[in-house]
Each structure stands twice: as C-alpha cells, then as structure tokens.
Amino acid sequence: MSAVWTIANKEMKDAVRSRWLLFYAVTFAVLALGLAYVGNQNLGSVGFENFSRTTASLINLCLLLVPLIALSLGAGAIAGDQERGTLAYLLAQPLARWELLAGKFAGLVLSVGTATIAGFGLAGVCIAFYATTLDVGTYLLMLGLMLALTSVMIGIGMVVSVVSSSRAQAVSAALVVWFVAVLFFDLVLVGLVTGASLGGRALIATLLLNPVEIVRVLAIMHLEPDLTVLGPFGSYLAEEFGKSTATAVLIGALAVWIVAPISLATWAFNGRQS
Amino acid sequence: MSDENAVLVIDKVTKKYGRLTVLDAVSLSLPAGAIVALLGANGAGKTTTFKCILGLTSFKGRISVTGKSVTWSGKDVRKIVGYLPQAPGFSNDDTCHEALQFLGHLRSVPDARVDELLDQVNLARQRDTRIGDLSGGMKQRLALAAALLSDPPLLLLDEPTANLDYESQRELHDLLVQLRSEGRTIVLSTHFVDHVAEIADRIVLLKDGAVALDRPAVGLRAGGGDITVHLNGTSPASVYAALRDAGVKEEHINPMGVSLQDAINRELATMKKEDGQ
Numbered sequence: 001m002s003a004v005w006t007i008a009n010k011e012m013k014d015a016v017r018s019r020w021l022l023f024y025a026v027t028f029a030v031l032a033l034g035l036a037y038v039g040n041q042n043l044g045s046v047g048f049e050n051f052s053r054t055t056a057s058l059i060n061l062c063l064l065l066v067p068l069i070a071l072s073l074g075a076g077a078i079a080g081d082q083e084r085g086t087l088a089y090l091l092a093q094p095l096a097r098w099e100l101l102a103g104k105f106a107g108l109v110l111s112v113g114t115a116t117i118a119g120f121g122l123a124g125v126c127i128a129f130y131a132t133t134l135d136v137g138t139y140l141l142m143l144g145l146m147l148a149l150t151s152v153m154i155g156i157g158m159v160v161s162v163v164s165s166s167r168a169q170a171v172s173a174a175l176v177v178w179f180v181a182v183l184f185f186d187l188v189l190v191g192l193v194t195g196a197s198l199g200g201r202a203l204i205a206t207l208l209l210n211p212v213e214i215v216r217v218l219a220i221m222h223l224e225p226d227l228t229v230l231g232p233f234g235s236y237l238a239e240e241f242g243k244s245t246a247t248a249v250l251i252g253a254l255a256v257w258i259v260a261p262i263s264l265a266t267w268a269f270n271g272r273q274s
Numbered sequence: 275m276s277d278e279n280a281v282l283v284i285d286k287v288t289k290k291y292g293r294l295t296v297l298d299a300v301s302l303s304l305p306a307g308a309i310v311a312l313l314g315a316n317g318a319g320k321t322t323t324f325k326c327i328l329g330l331t332s333f334k335g336r337i338s339v340t341g342k343s344v345t346w347s348g349k350d351v352r353k354i355v356g357y358l359p360q361a362p363g364f365s366n367d368d369t370c371h372e373a374l375q376f377l378g379h380l381r382s383v384p385d386a387r388v389d390e391l392l393d394q395v396n397l398a399r400q401r402d403t404r405i406g407d408l409s410g411g412m413k414q415r416l417a418l419a420a421a422l423l424s425d426p427p428l429l430l431l432d433e434p435t436a437n438l439d440y441e442s443q444r445e446l447h448d449l450l451v452q453l454r455s456e457g458r459t460i461v462l463s464t465h466f467v468d469h470v471a472e473i474a475d476r477i478v479l480l481k482d483g484a485v486a487l488d489r490p491a492v493g494l495r496a497g498g499g500d501i502t503v504h505l506n507g508t509s510p511a512s513v514y515a516a517l518r519d520a521g522v523k524e525e526h527i528n529p530m531g532v533s534l535q536d537a538i539n540r541e542l543a544t545m546k547k548e549d550g551q
Contacts, residue, residue: 086363094352095349
C-alpha cells in the first residue's frame with residue numbers, strides 16, 4: 001500500500017469515526033429534500049419539484065455550505081495534527097512531506113465527496129421517485145462541480161493550515177477566506193463594475209480569481225440556455241467567447257484552482273522546519 | 275572505531291535557530307549493539323539531535339545511519355530508525371492494533387508483525403483496547419513497539435522512562451537490554467542519569483549544544499565509586515538513613531542505587547581543571 005493511500009485511508013477512517021461526515025451528509029440530504037419539496041410553494045402548491053428546479057435551488061445552498069466545510073476541514077488538517085503532537089510523529093516515519101500532504105488532501109476530498117454524494121444521492125433518489133420530469137445529467141453536473149469546489153477549498157484550507165501556528169488560527173483564517181470568497185467577493189465585483197467601470201475582459205479576469213464564482217457561473221450557464229440570465233456579464237461572455245469556449249475557459253481555470261493551492265501548500269510545507 | 279563499522283555517524287553537526295546555536299559542531303560515532311545515554315538538561319540539544327538524525331530539520335554537517343546520508347536519503351534513513359518521542363502522537367480513538375497497523379503500512383511491514391510486537395511488549399491482551407484507555411506505561415510500551423516495527427538497527431528513545439513507575443522502568447530496561455543483545459544500537463535521551471545508569475554502555479553529555487563529555491559508562495562507574503545497594507530484606511528507609519549519615523546527598527539516592535551524577539560531575543570538574551592548565 002502506498003504511503004499516500006495509507007494516509008488517505010487513515011484520514012477517511014478518522015472522518016467516519018468523528019461522525020462529522022454523517023452529520024454533513026444528513027444535513028445536505030435534509031436541505032436538498034426541503035428545497036425540492038417546498039420549491040413550488042410560491043407557485044401555489046407544495047410537492048417535489050423536478051431535477052432542474054431543485055438543482056437551481058441547491059446552487060446557492062451548496063455555494064455556502066461546501067466551501068465552509070471544505071475550508072474548515074482543510075485548515076484543521078496540518079495545524080490540528082501539529083497541536084495534537086501527531087505531526088512530528090508522522091514526519092518521523094518513512095514518509096516524504098509531499099506524501100503526507102497528498103494523502104491528507106486525497107482523504108479529505110474523498111470523505112467530503114462521499115458525504116456530498118450521499119446527501120445529494122439520497123435527495124436525488126427521493127426526487128426521482130416523485131418528480132414529474134427527470135434531468136439527471138444536470139444533477140450529476142452539479143455534483144461534479146461541487147466535488148471540484150470541494151477539492152479547491154480543501155487545498156486552500158491546507159495552505160492556511162500549513163502557514164498557521166495553531167488550529168484556532170488556521171480555522172479563523174479559513175473563515176475569513178470563506179467570507180471573502182462567498183459573500184464579500186460579489187460586492188467587490190458589483191463595486192468594480194459600477195465604480196471602476198470594469199470592462200468585460202477585466203471582469204472575467206476578476207471572476208477567475210474566485211473559484212466560488214467560477215462554479216456559480218458554470219452551474220448557471222448549464223441550467224439556463226440563455227447566457228443573458230447572467231446579466232451584462234453573461235451577454236459579454238456569450239458575445240466574446242460563445243458558450244462552449246466560455247465553459248472551457250472556466251473549467252480550465254477551475255482545474256488550475258484545484259492544482260495550485262495543494263501545490264502551494266506542499267511547497268510551503270517543504271520549506272517549513274518542524 | 276572507524277566510521278565504516280559505525281551504525282550512526284554524526285560529524286560536526288551544527289544547528290541554529292536564527293541566532294541561537296542549538297547544536298555546536300557535535301560529533302559522535304556509535305557502534306552496533308550499544309546503549310548510549312544522551313544526557314543533558316532541558317534545552318541542551320538532545321531532542322534537536324534526534325530531529326537531525328531523523329532528517330526532520332536542516333543542519334550543517336553530516337549524519338549517516340548505516341552509511342546512508344540523512345541529507346540525501348532522509349526517507350530511507352527513517353525506514354531503518356525506530357523513534358520513540360517524548361509524547362507519542364497516537365490517536366486516542368485508535369486501538370493498539372490499528373495504530374501499529376497504520377504505522378506498519380507506512381513502513382511496508384506485514385500485518386503479522388503487529389501481533390508479534392504487541393506480544394513482545396506485553397500488550398497482546400490490549401490488542402483491541404483504545405489507546406485513550408491505556409495507562410502511561412502501556413502507551414510507552416506501545417510506542418516502543420511502533421519504534422520496532424521495521425526491525426531497525428538504530429533506536430532513538432526520547433525520555434523513554436519519563437512518566438513510568440519503577441516497575442515499568444524495570445520492564446523497559448529489561449527489554450532494552452534484550453534489544454541490545456540482538457545487536458541494535460539504542461540512543462536514550464534523558465536528563466536523569468539515574469534512569470539509565472544500570473544499562474548504559476556509554477554516556478554522552480550535551481551542554482549548551484556541545485558534547486561536554488563522552489565516556490564509556492563502565493569507566494565512569496569505576497572511577498566514580500558508584501555503589502549499588504542490595505537491600506536483602508533491610509527496610510529502604512534504614513538504608514537511606516545510613517547513606518545520608520555516610521554523607522551521600524539526598525538527590526543522589528534512588529531505588530536503583532547511587533547515581534552516576536557524582537561521577538559525571540567529578541569528570542567534568544577534572545576536564546575543567548585540565549583546560550585551565
């Protein structure tokens with residue numbers, strides 16, 4: 001068994017044992033089912049909606065919840081081990097630093113991913129049973145985007161974890177990152193558009209700086225065939241790139257966001273003396 | 275002893291944290307089948323020496339274990355070094371078997387070795403007990419089993435007798451003597467020389483990051499007039515009283531005999547005199 005897989009396996013076992021995984025999966029399932037069930041209330045009826053509408057309702061919930069859980073778990077990965085005294089002990093084993101980090105990253109992504117799939121899956125089965133229309137493709141796309149966002153946020157959390165001196169400091173910093181990425185960035189974008197009269201190209205460049213926004217735009221683009229639903233920004237995107245090129249650019253940026261933080265964390269961890 | 279035959283060679287190792295010199299040109303060469311006591315007060319550089327041997331921190335100089343350079347082959351070196359830290363970083367929720375199995379997988383050790391070691395350190399009955407439910411002595415024995423997983427030729431034990439009662443210390447000493455007879459080199463760090471007086475073959479004293487003394491323990495005992503008192507039914511209290519009456523200081527009396535500390539202090543005083551001349 002490779003060292004990376006051994007560490008990943010241990011991380012998953014610890015996640016199952018701590019029960020946060022179960023709590024997270026159940027929370028996800030309950031919220032997804034709740035959204036699907038009450039989604040038609042505004043239209044005068046209550047009952048399970050179809051996949052597309054449920055997916056659309058879930059986007060905002062996911063974009064709040066997934067980064068929060070992934071960032072905080074990533075932040076606790078190294079700083080928590082250091083605080084418990086397990087980090088020095090692990091590093092004294094025949095294990096390269098990158099292997100430890102890669103193993104923890106893989107273990108956390110698989111744990112959170114499994115919980116997300118379980119939560120989504122449970123809701124999906126219920127909706128599929130009762131809903132009138134079935135758009136499984138969109139639902140699976142949504143799931144894929146959430147897993148990608150999970151990987152990005154765990155990577156960012158691990159960067160924070162590696163450079164922090166305590167678990168509390170790491171988790172606090174991770175919450176700041178969450179606040180900026182999920183809540184504050186939107187305001188900055190609006191400010192830039194209105195105040196600084198940011199052009200379309202500059203706006204897209206700014207958007208690529210935030211993986212949460214990339215996932216949001218990708219999700220909306222595939223839920224709504226008309227990009228103008230994204231406002232002037234969507235119109236610019238459609239005119240300048242077209243839907244398929246825009247999708248490729250956004251997916252490429254998301255891939256960079258998956259690789260870059262964990263690479264940065266490894267570099268910082270290698271340079272750190274225990 | 276030539277470096278080719280040595281299990282561990284430390285050659286002019288210097289470690290600095292900023293402006294603070296923690297190790298200052300430390301050199302040691304340790305043979306196979308020896309127990310070496312690394313002594314020194316807190317902050318003398320004992321744990322840093324271990325970190326350097328394990329390649330956990332950068333340093334100037336050269337360290338090799340069975341000829342493998344720590345600088346260039348850190349991972350390979352850690353495979354052949356068993357390490358028992360002051361506070362082993364086990365997860366309290368793991369059972370003894372799970373903890374060793376995990377570490378065993380990192381060292382590519384077959385699962386059968388885990389049960390063999392649990393048996394060797396008298397923890398076979400605690401195989402499926404949570405580590406959080408073990409006593410301090412049991413945890414220490416488990417950590418020793420972890421250090422022995424890959425059957426390493428070199429063991430680094432950081433304060434192994436701290437937090438152990440007298441009976442557990444005796445058990446640990448017996449085990450270490452057995453391991454030495456198997457040809458392993460054991461480096462024990464401690465700031466209580468009395469804890470290792472009976473079993474050490476060699477005493478290395480670190481002071482302010484430098485080797486202040488490096489002598490065979492036998493020589494020190496002979497020169498220092500070390501005394502072992504066998505009680506033979508006499509009450510310990512009356513023996514202690516007799517020793518005090520004979521002028522032996524209270525801090526030098528312990529159940530394992532009179533400490534080596536006097537001998538070491540004498541040796542250091544002699545060295546200072548020689549330096550002065």
